[in-house]
Amino acid sequence: MADTSQTARLNTFREGPDERGHFGIYGGRFVAETLMPLILALETAYEEAKADAAFRSELDDLLANYAGRPSPLYHAERLSAHLGGAKIYFKRDELNHTGSHKINNCLGQIQLARRMGKRRIIAETGAGQHGVAVATVAARFGLPCVVYMGATDIERQKPNVFRMRLLGAEVRPVTAGSGTLKDAMNEALRDWVGNVDDTFYIIGTVAGPHPYPAMVRDFQSVIGNEVREQMMEREGRLPDTLVACIGGGSNAMGLFYPFLDDEGVAIYGVEAGGRGLDSPDDHAASLNGGRPGVLHGNRTYLLQNDDGQIIEGHSISAGLDYPGIGPEHSWLKDSGRVTYVSAGDSEALKAFQLCTQLEGIIPALEPAHALAHVMKLAPQLEGDNLLVMNMCGRGDKDIFAVAEHLGMDI
């Protein structure tokens, strides 16, 4: 059986994963044999690329001139005054090209795909933000692209579906299961198994078989690295508090990772509490309402029943509606370094409106969950507490869904 003992004492929270892709007991490579050689080749290619200065400088150039990095660190003055307490900053990753943090990872992975000579791109998407970012980089580099998206999500994220199609991607609806993100990921894995020679699978979050969780984290760490520099410049010191929403957990991992060894920084991940944590069908909070299991190539906290069948979960936000979570988050939860909380549908809707009205920023429903926790947390903190929330996506895609929830016609 698996080793369930935790490493007794750690000097650092930043040395994972081990050579087999484990963060403590989490992570790993639980894939069919057909994919195993591909995963091993990907790992080798990524390790080589990481050590190649040319790869890094090409990526930096794309991040700066194509994606528009660095994204600003913005002092949300009116929100801070309104809530009273912490000095709230937004990391403005919604201002990136394509409107979310997803582009950071997609630029990295498509560069890797090109380096490996792959000719075809596949991806899964939930809210469509990752799908749009993949379709964008595939268009930019002239590679054909297939995006798998749950039929339910296609219905609630129509603007993003149209954007992907405009960008030349083929959006394939997935009707299996309940037609959401996990089903799209199953289908993308099935595609990959059937197209092993030419296809590169761009996974959108810090989950999946090793090396994806570490690789996506590395590509997203640009968020936290920038925050470090920007905060030093603005305030002359590191932030005190970090808050980010968590579906699979890529924007959160990107913000948190550079700060994991800074003891004074309190870190909060906010899961989707949906309609409440009491019933497993009503939320998408894998860490707060699930237990460890194995899905999509890694061991991690999962929403599942007593017989090990995966439960779909629910959130108002299609981007958080995933029954798993990146394995490094599972490890950070067990080790106690990061505090994982949840915010429900209605709290997120309130935060969405408050942010729009006070700051003139329409957040995506995903970071609206992070903001909902900031609304609870900030008033309890001192005025000199520097709090950074990752505004990881803009809310244009969500206006139709929000209008429906608020009973408004548009």
Added chain:
Amino acid sequence: MSEIALDTRIEHRFARLGVEGRAGLVAFITAGDPDLETSQAILEALPKAGADLIELGMPFSDPMADGPAIQASSQRALAAGQTMKKTLAMVAKFRKSDAETPIVLMGYYNPIYVYPGDAFLADAQAAGVDGLIIVDLPPEADDELCLPAMQAGLNFIRLATPTTDDKRLPRVLENTSGFLYYVSIAGITGTKAPDVSQVGPQIARIKKQTSLPVAVGFGVKEPQQVEALARVADGIVVGSALVRVIEDNLGSGEETVARVSDLVRALAGALAPEPVTAK
């Protein structure tokens, strides 16, 4: 290369098939599809219709390596209330009337992991299970279940695929026992048809590195394919085609059992030993 011998029904069955001079038919169904009672009746009918080994699928909500037919069969089983305990109970009941036909449980790791694994192995062994095929446990994860399964006296049957090259093959064979399952296509179950002219050399390549029996599957649905593959493999696995028969005959339990038996009989008929010429 040394082989792991556990003295199991699987090993005995392949030894007998060797004596008979023919390849074996490995029939796959999903436990609990379309419901527990019918599934039990199908299971018990399989050897009578000519199945030499049985792969019993443990239904999972997210069967990532399976095509539409087996996905649908898993969903039917789960919707009918199938659980791991019921699957093991099916095997125990089967063993009351059949002490020889090997049963291999096939599926994904999570339902075993949460059972949890050591209790699962004990219960499976007690129920009369002979081997395990766990799709998402590659050799890199042998310490999870493969090695404990061997200690519990169960064969752990590994999949080799067209992407398993000569360099990787020893790793795949290392802790494999009972037989090796060669996946005839790079793809999911029940979709592309295998090309016998390619499968033959691939199996020959594998047999250079092992004396284990090699069964071949994925995309096999017709007697003609079975007949052709039987010339190059020791066992032929048919799965999606059988669960599709279940899907097409959901009316009455008896009818479902009869139609599945018909197909198994036709497939087994393609595996008759070469007729001995009279001297």
